[in-house]
Amino acid sequence: xxxxxxxxxxxxxxxxxxxxxxxxxxxxxxxxxxxxxxxxxxxxxxxxxxxxxxxxxxxxxxxxxxxxxxxxxxxxxxxxxxxxxxxxxxxxxxxxxxxxxxxxxxxxxxxxxxxxx
Amino acid sequence: xxxxxxxxxxxxxxxxxxxxxxxxxxxxxxxxxxxxxxxxxxxxxxxxxxxxxxxxxxxxxxxxxxxxxxxxxxxxxxxxxxxxxxxxxxxxxxxxxxxxxxxxxxxx
Numbered sequence: 001x002x003x004x005x006x007x008x009x010x011x012x013x014x015x016x017x018x019x020x021x022x023x024x025x026x027x028x029x030x031x032x033x034x035x036x037x038x039x040x041x042x043x044x045x046x047x048x049x050x051x052x053x054x055x056x057x058x059x060x061x062x063x064x065x066x067x068x069x070x071x072x073x074x075x076x077x078x079x080x081x082x083x084x085x086x087x088x089x090x091x092x093x094x095x096x097x098x099x100x101x102x103x104x105x106x107x108x109x110x111x112x113x114x115x116x117x
Numbered sequence: 118x119x120x121x122x123x124x125x126x127x128x129x130x131x132x133x134x135x136x137x138x139x140x141x142x143x144x145x146x147x148x149x150x151x152x153x154x155x156x157x158x159x160x161x162x163x164x165x166x167x168x169x170x171x172x173x174x175x176x177x178x179x180x181x182x183x184x185x186x187x188x189x190x191x192x193x194x195x196x197x198x199x200x201x202x203x204x205x206x207x208x209x210x211x212x213x214x215x216x217x218x219x220x221x222x223x224x225x
Binding site: 043044045046047058060061062094096101102103104105107108109110 | 149151153159160161162163166167172204206208211212213214215216217218219
């Protein structure tokens with residue numbers, strides 16, 4: 001059974017960089033698109049971007065200037081960096097896998113990141 | 118961005134009811150639509166993709182229909198486990214892929 005697990009700090013100061021890692025177990029990330037998605041408290045889902053296992057990326061234009069997603073196929077992990085965060089970036093961050101540029105079939109449990117001084 | 122609008126925002130229903138949720142796209146997305154179920158404190162769970170294809174393991178009481186700009190998710194006989202929030206996702210345009218705001222199904 002494929003499982004995804006997010007890890008990283010739950011509290012980030014304004015203007016700093018949010019960093020999260022997603023570890024995939026029970027299956028390889030090779031051949032898949034590895035996504036980050038967030039959900040602000042009480043709000044809908046917002047796709048942040050993906051990295052293909054080969055390294056190509058695609059980011060949400062609204063966040064593109066602040067987002068970097070990277071992959072480590074040897075560790076079966078991928079990571080998110082979001083720079084210059086503000087309170088508006090407070091959200092539950094999910095990692096999710098998609099077999100194509102489509103729907104997301106496996107998700108991590110989500111991790112709450114709060115931006116506050 | 119393609120805007121996805123769901124209706125209603127909240128739906129009150131009883132166990133055994135037939136329930137239909139609608140998702141409208143701001144432009145044609147062909148059949149590139151997925152539906153998810155989300156329970157409080159949990160990640161979304163994929164129910165349906167390509168508008169009407171049931172994800173493996175999802176009960177057959179769930180069905181999807183529609184194309185272009187109008188889509189629906191129907192639960193033929195609502196079960197206690199089905200009280201949750203449902204949202205749609207378009208992936209015709211992946212820059213960016215976008216979600217509806219969600220429809221909460223609550224007990225009447």
